[in-house]
Structure formats: structure tokens, C-alpha cells
Amino acid sequence: MSRKNLLSDIRIADLTHYRSGPTGTSLLGGLGADVIKIESIQRVDGFRLYNTLDPKNPDFYEMGSYFNAANTNKRGITLDLQTPRGKELFLELVKQSDVVIDNFSARVMGSLGLGYEKLKEVNPDIIVVSMSCFGQTGPWRDFVGFGYVFDQCSGAAAASGYEGGPPTHMMAASDVTAGITAVYAILLALAERRRTGRGQFIDMSQVEALAFLLGPQIIDYQVTGEMRSRMGNHHPTFAPHNTFPCQGDDEWVTISIQSDAQWAALVEAMGSPEWTADERYGTVLARKKHESEIDVRLAGWTRGQDKRNVMTRLQQSGISCGAVLKPRDLLDDPQMEAREMHRKLAREFVGEHRYPDFPLHFSDARCEQRMPAPTLGQHNEEVLGGLLGLDTDEIEKLRQEKIIGTRPLR
Amino acid sequence: MAGLEGLRILDLGSGFAGPFCARLLADAGAEVIKVEHPAGGDPTRREDGHIGQAGDSHTSALYTFLNQGKQGLSLDITNPSGCDIFRKLVARADVVIESFSPGTLAALELDYANLEAIRPGIIVAAITSFGQNGPYRDYQGDHLAISALGGWSWTFGESDREPLQVGFPIMYAMTGIYGAIGVLAALHGREQDGKGQFIDISAQEACLNMQSYPQVLEQFNCPPLRRDINGAMQTFYVPARDGWMALNHLSAAQWENLCALVGAFHLAEDPTLLYDMQKKRAIVPEFMAAATEWAKDKTRIEAFYEAQALQVPAGIPYSAEEVLASDQLNARGFFVQNEQPGLGKFMQPRAPFVSPSLRTEPQPAPDLGQNNAAILQDIGLDTADLRRLRSAGVI
Known part of the structure; x- marks a missing residue:
């Protein structure tokens, strides 16, 4: 018996670009929704231009690892939304969709004449998610931003980094946070629509999506009046709690000790070296106080050893310990392999690669990488002809008027 | 009315990800019963920063954030009468969320097959560090180890220094959000055929999804990646x-x-x-x-x-202090006042987006066993039963 596609009755008109929105819609496609990604030949998804195999290749916009990974499980069309005909066709698509999602700056959908009120006119129970940087209201609504701005203005950047070092940014993590939070929002709105028959507009600020997750820190600051500074891999209460060097070039393992029992187990695993008998390391509080000495000692023990051996040995003793996996290690990690966490997809222009799968395993439903990222305008005929009912002459005319196409104009 | 009104959830989770998953559903109006062990309850009550006390209950900022809007039931499900009570609650529930080590509930004959027999169509979300199978399934996990084994750490930090975790437990937070997505998608599917799901959610795998696809980049024969906190200089x-x-x-x-x-x-x-x-x-x-x-x-x-x-x-x-004072966030009403017994009044983030599907009034997290009487009377127990269970340490 084939497993269910949980969202097989849902269609998403996806205007998102770069990383945040596309990550979310890729998951929705993995759950079985029909996601239609809309780009234009006037303006392709900017993520296509990153990490391309060969910037001089005329097809470089199809060859980026980032774009390929973030846009699985979607069909792709092009539509120039600046033209009246392009808008008209977009609205035809909205009529047949359940959800419209964008991650433009707040002003864009309105100035295209495609704001929520307009979309609701053509499809009264449509769900619209606008995930701008700062949200649809407030003095900063029109300000621009991407992942790093989310990090900075949410408090995440100041919370992460080396002890005594500058604030950091969290690379792609804040984009993923926003994209996955949008999926949560969409599924709630679908539940609401099942109950009431009504759609809705969801105003999501990507800064707020991240600031929400700092709730515990924000509450604790008000209760204590104290601000926690950046502490690298250390823990406010427990020690040792750090990343230690292992045998080989740039190889590391994490070790976290949270109780006296775990400390005793660690001491035993190390063969009870003399230094561990020191009473300065006898209690949780004492170990925290003398943390930097313990870090040096422990590094002395891990340095000559294989990171996986350290992990296996300490995990046998009930200690939380993790090998720091390099990108290659992820592809042959025995746990990821046992759970089939990388799936092969073959795509025109780039060939076959293994992409990370989703962290949701259902007993009787599929949630997985199903198809590779669309090439630019790959499904124009299928969607405009099959779904919107245009005939070949009409589609040809769109092509001549550059409302659709399969190569970027610039 | 919020989007999930009428949905009944039993939250057996402890720590970060399981309780956060249940809270995200409570935010949308689901009726969530948080089931804790009578001896001390969820360890997050006594973790991280200031620990407040109200009556016999401990409360931290972390516990408050992760458990607001739930009802509190203290129940020892390893005790046979506690287990019976839990089964009665399952008979009227839509969703069970749990974060025990794999195999724990099976040993109590409370695994998915058993729960499905009690309540056909039930959705069970099992949230763990490494998932329900595979060689790491019984490993201990924490945010530092998850970040390492999910491939995050090696890419984060300076190239000549040790790899870093993010300074707050974002990997477990994301695991909780993925959990809520799993439950909501399963509910959507259940509308079609009445069938439930068992959902296996792993924090290591949530972490795997949080990066710039370094393992894909390597396959594309791009120049080898190096750890560099500002490698793209953007x-x-x-x-x-x-x-x-x-x-x-x-x-x-x-x-x-x-x-x-x-x-x-x-x-x-x-x-x-x-x-x-x-x-x-x-x-x-x-x-x-x-x-x-x-x-x-x-x-x-x-x-x-x-x-x-x-x-x-x-x-x-x-900083957290400056976020609280942000013009933009305040103009959007992002911070709302809440009050938690043992901690007092404070401002906290509202939900991460503005939608009519969400409850608007913030609520406190429950004290340990706060709603025992109402919940248990609802399934037919009387005050004598409650007294007996209390003295036996079952509730």
C-alpha cells in the first residue's frame, strides 16, 4: 500500500526567493502539496546566482548548489508580474490555489497591485502569507533585510559567539527559522479554514520569527535584571561543556557533563588520571568555577584520539558527547544512513546529487525529497496549458512578449 | 475562536522540544494537558537562570515560555493505576506528544499500536534527539552534541578556533516547530480518511536542515568549504x-x-x-x-x-534588553504582558506572526498538578479516588 500524501489537496502559489521562503515551500512540497514557484525572466530568484559550479557557463543560473537544494519538490513557471497579462495570469493561478506566499519587502505586493484585498477578490478563502523582514506595519516596515538582519535585530547575533568576542551572525539558520515558521502558520490557517471556511492574511516579520525563539532569554533578563554575555560552547551552570580537539586536521568532539554521576563516568572512561581526584573538581559548582583548567586537561585526553571513538566510548557511559561532523561526514554518518536522510535526485544541467531530507518520519505518509528544483520556466506549458487552460498559440504569444521564458533576460 | 479550538492534546514531553511543540499548538487554541511526574515535574522548572517558586512548584523563565497555556496534571504513568488513568485520557484525546527515550512507552504498553487501539485515529508525535531507530537511538543528546552531529558546528566559528554552537537552543526550538508541523499535517490528512499517524521527529535531523547545505556544496565540486564565521564577507x-x-x-x-x-x-x-x-x-x-x-x-x-x-x-x-526597547517591535505590539506565579509580571514575545488563528491573551504555565481535580473528575474519578491516588504518590 502506498503511503499517503498529507497535503495532496493543497496548491501553493510561491513567490518567495533566496533561502527563507523557498525552504518552507520545499517542505510543503515534500508533504505532497502542489507548489508552483513563480519567477520571471526579467528577475530570476537571486539564489540562483550563488555557489554556481561555473560562473562563466551560460547556464550558470541553473547550476548553484544552494538554489538546487532549497527548491526541491516544486514546479516552476515564469511570469512577468509587471505586465497586465502577467498579473492576469497570476490571478488565474490564485483562483486555483489555496495559499499565496511571498517574502518581498512589505511594499512590493501592494505596488504590484497584488495585495491581499485584490487576491481575496478573486479567491475569497485564499490564505496569504507575507514574510517581510520587519512586518507589514511599524516605522521600519519598508526597511530591507535578509538573514543577517534577522539575527541582529532579533537578539540572536548578540547571544552567539566566542566568550569575549564580537557578535556573530547565524548564516542560514535564521532563514530556515522563518521559512519553517511560515509552514507552521500556513498549516494553522488551513486548520482554521477547515473549521470556518475562511481564509486569512498572515503578517509575518522574519525578525520576529527569530526573536520569538529568544523568549526564555528575554523573560529571564526581566526576572533577574542580568544580561548573559556570549559564552561560546560553555553552559551557564554545568562544566565541562565544550568542544575538544581530536586526532587529525580540524577534528573535534563535544563533551557535556551535567551531574556528579556523569563526571564520575567520564573520570572512569579516562582511566581515572590523577588530576581528576583534585577536590576543586568535586562538585558541579566547583567544576564550573575551575572550568578553564578542566577544558585544558580534557583537551589533553581527547587530542590523540579519533573523534568517533571518543563519542562511542563516552556514550556507552551515558555521557552526552558528539563528534563534530564535517560536510562529507554527514553523507556517510551511520545514523543518517540508517534513517535515509540523504536522497538522490537527478536534474538537468547538474546531474545526480544527494540532498538532505526532512526531520519528519510518518508511519503512513510521505515527507521526503520527491523531485529536483525546477529549471527556469520548466513547467510553463504544464501549468499555463494544463492548469490555466491556455492553448499553444496563447503560450507562444506569451513567450514572444517575454512574459514567460526559460532564459534570464540579463 | 482560535484555529485549533476543540483539539485535545496530551503532552508527555519534558525538556525543550516536546513541550515547545505542544505550546505552539496551545497558542492556536488546542486544549493541552501537560502530564508531569509527581516528583518534581519537568526538569526545566529548575533549569537555566532564576528559579521561582509558587506553592510546591518551581518555575523558570524557560519552563514558563515552553509551557504556557496548558493545563497541569501530575501523574505517574509507570504506576499501574496511573497508567490506567492515562489510557482513559487517551480515549478522548486527538494527539499525544512525547519525548521519552525510544522504547520507554512501549515498555508501559503505551506505544503507538496500543494508543491506536484505545483511540483509533490518534496522532502520536515522538520527539527525541536522534529518532526512534538507528545506531544513535539510545545516545544522550544535548544542544551542543546535536549541533555537532547535525553538521552545524563545523561550519560555525573561526577557522583557527574551535567550532561553535548557537548561543541559545535554537536546534531544539526548531525541532519543536517541526513537531507542530508534523501534527498539523497529520490532522489535515486525517480529515480525508480518519487515519492517524505516528510521527518520529529527530533533533539531529532538524539541525541538518538548518544550514547552507555544506554537504550538497561539496558534491557540486565547489571550492572546499572552510569554517569562517564571516566567510562570505556579507x-x-x-x-x-x-x-x-x-x-x-x-x-x-x-x-x-x-x-x-x-x-x-x-x-x-x-x-x-x-x-x-x-x-x-x-x-x-x-x-x-x-x-x-x-x-x-x-x-x-x-x-x-x-x-x-x-x-x-x-x-x-x-541584546535582550535592547530588543525589548526596539521601536519597530513595540510599534507592532510584539511584546505582551504575562504573569507567572513565582516569577511575577514580565513582557514576552507574542506569537511569531499576526494571524486570527492564534489566541491573543497570554497565559501562565501550570503549576505542578494544578488542574488534577478538574481533569480527573472529568473522566469519572471522585474526591475519594483523588485522595487515594495522592497518598499513593500517583498524582
């Missing part, structure tokens, strides 16, 4: 009069505007700087000198406004 922290502010860019247009902003016009002339990291590294000192000079007499907010006026995606690395 963000520059510059000292303003009152602290750090950040000048960021992503597109060619933003880089041009940024160079114009700080008066380093000639650096905008070479478009390959956007992709050629070696070239870019060479001009960073010159750029930083110009940017530092530009920022030195400005406050952070002045510099921020000036940059944004030129469509440069600037930011300010706010």
Missing part, C-alpha cells in the same frame, strides 16, 4: 559611538549602495567582488577603514537609519 560590524552596528549586503545593488554610503565608491566598480572571495578579502581592510570613519561620530540608530535610507540592509546586534 556583514561588517562597525563601531558606532555607542556600540556595534552592522552593515550587510546580499545583492550587487546593495554592495554598490553600501560602498557609496561609506564613501568608498571605487570599491563598487568591480562586480566580481561579489563572488570572488579572494579578491574581496583583499579589499576588506580598505572597506573597514572607510566604514569605521563613516560610523565613528554617529549613534548606532543614526547609522542604521542613514544606511536603510540608501536601501542598505543594515542591522543593530541587539
Whole structure:
């Protein structure tokens, strides 16, 4: 018996670009929704231009690892939304969709004449998610931003980094946070629509999506009046709690000790070296106080050893310990392999690669990488002809008027 | 009415991810019963920062954040009468969320098959560090180890120093969000055929999804990745009069505007700087000198406004204190007042988006066993039963 596609009755008109929105819609496609990604030949998804195999290749916009990974499980069309005909066709698509999602700056959908009120006119129970940087209201609504701005203005950047070092940014993590939070929002709105028959507009600020997750820190600051500074891999209460060097070039393992029992187990695993008998390391509080000495000692023990051996040995003793996996290690990690966490997809222009799968395993439903990222305008005929009912002459005319196409104009 | 009104959830989770998953559903109006062990309850009550006390219950900021809007039931499900009570609750529940080590519930004959027999169509979400199978299934996990084994850490930090975790438990937070997505998708599917799901959710795998696909990049034969906290050189922290502010860019247009902003016009002339990291590294000192000079007499907010006026995606690395005072967040009513027995009154983030599907009034997290009487009377127990269970330590 084939497993269910949980969202097989849902269609998403996806205007998102770069990383945040596309990550979310890729998951929705993995759950079985029909996601239609809309780009234009006037303006392709900017993520296509990153990490391309060969910037001089005329097809470089199809060859980026980032774009390929973030846009699985979607069909792709092009539509120039600046033209009246392009808008008209977009609205035809909205009529047949359940959800419209964008991650433009707040002003864009309105100035295209495609704001929520307009979309609701053509499809009264449509769900619209606008995930701008700062949200649809407030003095900063029109300000621009991407992942790093989310990090900075949410408090995440100041919370992460080396002890005594500058604030950091969290690379792609804040984009993923926003994209996955949008999926949560969409599924709630679908539940609401099942109950009431009504759609809705969801105003999501990507800064707020991240600031929400700092709730515990924000509450604790008000209760204590104290601000926690950046502490690298250390823990406010427990020690040792750090990343230690292992045998080989740039190889590391994490070790976290949270109780006296775990400390005793660690001491035993190390063969009870003399230094561990020191009473300065006898209690949780004492170990925290003398943390930097313990870090040096422990590094002395891990340095000559294989990171996986350290992990296996300490995990046998009930200690939380993790090998720091390099990108290659992820592809042959025995746990990821046992759970089939990388799936092969073959795509025109780039060939076959293994992409990370989703962290949701259902007993009787599929949630997985199903198809590779669309090439630019790959499904124009299928969607405009099959779904919107245009005939070949009409589609040809769109092509001549550059409302659709399969190569970027610039 | 919020989107999930009428949905009944039993939350057996403890720690971060399981309880957070259940809270996200409570935020949308689901009726969530948090089931805790009578001896002390969820360990997060006594973890991380200030520990408050109300009656016999301990409460931390972390516990409050993760468990608000739930009802509290203290119940020892390892005790046979406790287990019976739990089964009765399952008979009227839609969803069970749990975060025990794999196999724990099976040993109590409370695994998915058993729960499904009690309540056909039930959805069970099992949230763990490594998932329900595979060689790591019985491993101990914490945020540091998950970040390492999910491939995050190796990419985060300076190349000549140790790899880093993120400074707050974002990997477990994301695991909780994925859990809520799993439950909501399963509910959507159940509308079609009445069938439930068992959902296996792993924090290691949530972490795997949080990065810039380093393992995919390697397969694309791009230049090998190195750990470098600002490898793409798309963000520059510059000292303003009152602290750090950040000048960021992503597109060619933003880089041009940024160079114009700080008066380093000639650096905008070479478009390959956007992709050629070696070239870019060479001009960073010159750029930083110009940017530092530009920022030195400005406050952070002045510099921020000036940059944004030129469509440069600037930011300010706010602390928790400064986030609370942010003009933009406050103009949007992002912070709402809540009150938690044992902690008092404080402002907290509302939900991460504005939607009519969400409850608007913030609620406290339950004290340990706060709603025992009402919940148990609802399934037919009387005051004598409650007294007996209490003295036996079952509730």
C-alpha cells in the first residue's frame, strides 16, 4: 500500500526567493502539496546566482548548489508580474490555489497591485502569507533585510559567539527559522479554514520569527535584571561543556557533563588520571568555577584520539558527547544512513546529487525529497496549458512578449 | 475562536522540544494537558537562570515560555493505576506528544499500536534527539552534541578556533516547530480518511536542515568549504559611538549602495567582488577603514537609519534588553504582558506572526498538578479516588 500524501489537496502559489521562503515551500512540497514557484525572466530568484559550479557557463543560473537544494519538490513557471497579462495570469493561478506566499519587502505586493484585498477578490478563502523582514506595519516596515538582519535585530547575533568576542551572525539558520515558521502558520490557517471556511492574511516579520525563539532569554533578563554575555560552547551552570580537539586536521568532539554521576563516568572512561581526584573538581559548582583548567586537561585526553571513538566510548557511559561532523561526514554518518536522510535526485544541467531530507518520519505518509528544483520556466506549458487552460498559440504569444521564458533576460 | 479550538492534546514531553511543540499548538487554541511526574515535574522548572517558586512548584523563565497555556496534571504513568488513568485520557484525546527515550512507552504498553487501539485515529508525535531507530537511538543528546552531529558546528566559528554552537537552543526550538508541523499535517490528512499517524521527529535531523547545505556544496565540486564565521564577507560590524552596528549586503545593488554610503565608491566598480572571495578579502581592510570613519561620530540608530535610507540592509546586534526597547517591535505590539506565579509580571514575545488563528491573551504555565481535580473528575474519578491516588504518590 502506498503511503499517503498529507497535503495532496493543497496548491501553493510561491513567490518567495533566496533561502527563507523557498525552504518552507520545499517542505510543503515534500508533504505532497502542489507548489508552483513563480519567477520571471526579467528577475530570476537571486539564489540562483550563488555557489554556481561555473560562473562563466551560460547556464550558470541553473547550476548553484544552494538554489538546487532549497527548491526541491516544486514546479516552476515564469511570469512577468509587471505586465497586465502577467498579473492576469497570476490571478488565474490564485483562483486555483489555496495559499499565496511571498517574502518581498512589505511594499512590493501592494505596488504590484497584488495585495491581499485584490487576491481575496478573486479567491475569497485564499490564505496569504507575507514574510517581510520587519512586518507589514511599524516605522521600519519598508526597511530591507535578509538573514543577517534577522539575527541582529532579533537578539540572536548578540547571544552567539566566542566568550569575549564580537557578535556573530547565524548564516542560514535564521532563514530556515522563518521559512519553517511560515509552514507552521500556513498549516494553522488551513486548520482554521477547515473549521470556518475562511481564509486569512498572515503578517509575518522574519525578525520576529527569530526573536520569538529568544523568549526564555528575554523573560529571564526581566526576572533577574542580568544580561548573559556570549559564552561560546560553555553552559551557564554545568562544566565541562565544550568542544575538544581530536586526532587529525580540524577534528573535534563535544563533551557535556551535567551531574556528579556523569563526571564520575567520564573520570572512569579516562582511566581515572590523577588530576581528576583534585577536590576543586568535586562538585558541579566547583567544576564550573575551575572550568578553564578542566577544558585544558580534557583537551589533553581527547587530542590523540579519533573523534568517533571518543563519542562511542563516552556514550556507552551515558555521557552526552558528539563528534563534530564535517560536510562529507554527514553523507556517510551511520545514523543518517540508517534513517535515509540523504536522497538522490537527478536534474538537468547538474546531474545526480544527494540532498538532505526532512526531520519528519510518518508511519503512513510521505515527507521526503520527491523531485529536483525546477529549471527556469520548466513547467510553463504544464501549468499555463494544463492548469490555466491556455492553448499553444496563447503560450507562444506569451513567450514572444517575454512574459514567460526559460532564459534570464540579463 | 482560535484555529485549533476543540483539539485535545496530551503532552508527555519534558525538556525543550516536546513541550515547545505542544505550546505552539496551545497558542492556536488546542486544549493541552501537560502530564508531569509527581516528583518534581519537568526538569526545566529548575533549569537555566532564576528559579521561582509558587506553592510546591518551581518555575523558570524557560519552563514558563515552553509551557504556557496548558493545563497541569501530575501523574505517574509507570504506576499501574496511573497508567490506567492515562489510557482513559487517551480515549478522548486527538494527539499525544512525547519525548521519552525510544522504547520507554512501549515498555508501559503505551506505544503507538496500543494508543491506536484505545483511540483509533490518534496522532502520536515522538520527539527525541536522534529518532526512534538507528545506531544513535539510545545516545544522550544535548544542544551542543546535536549541533555537532547535525553538521552545524563545523561550519560555525573561526577557522583557527574551535567550532561553535548557537548561543541559545535554537536546534531544539526548531525541532519543536517541526513537531507542530508534523501534527498539523497529520490532522489535515486525517480529515480525508480518519487515519492517524505516528510521527518520529529527530533533533539531529532538524539541525541538518538548518544550514547552507555544506554537504550538497561539496558534491557540486565547489571550492572546499572552510569554517569562517564571516566567510562570505556579507556583514561588517562597525563601531558606532555607542556600540556595534552592522552593515550587510546580499545583492550587487546593495554592495554598490553600501560602498557609496561609506564613501568608498571605487570599491563598487568591480562586480566580481561579489563572488570572488579572494579578491574581496583583499579589499576588506580598505572597506573597514572607510566604514569605521563613516560610523565613528554617529549613534548606532543614526547609522542604521542613514544606511536603510540608501536601501542598505543594515542591522543593530541587539541584546535582550535592547530588543525589548526596539521601536519597530513595540510599534507592532510584539511584546505582551504575562504573569507567572513565582516569577511575577514580565513582557514576552507574542506569537511569531499576526494571524486570527492564534489566541491573543497570554497565559501562565501550570503549576505542578494544578488542574488534577478538574481533569480527573472529568473522566469519572471522585474526591475519594483523588485522595487515594495522592497518598499513593500517583498524582
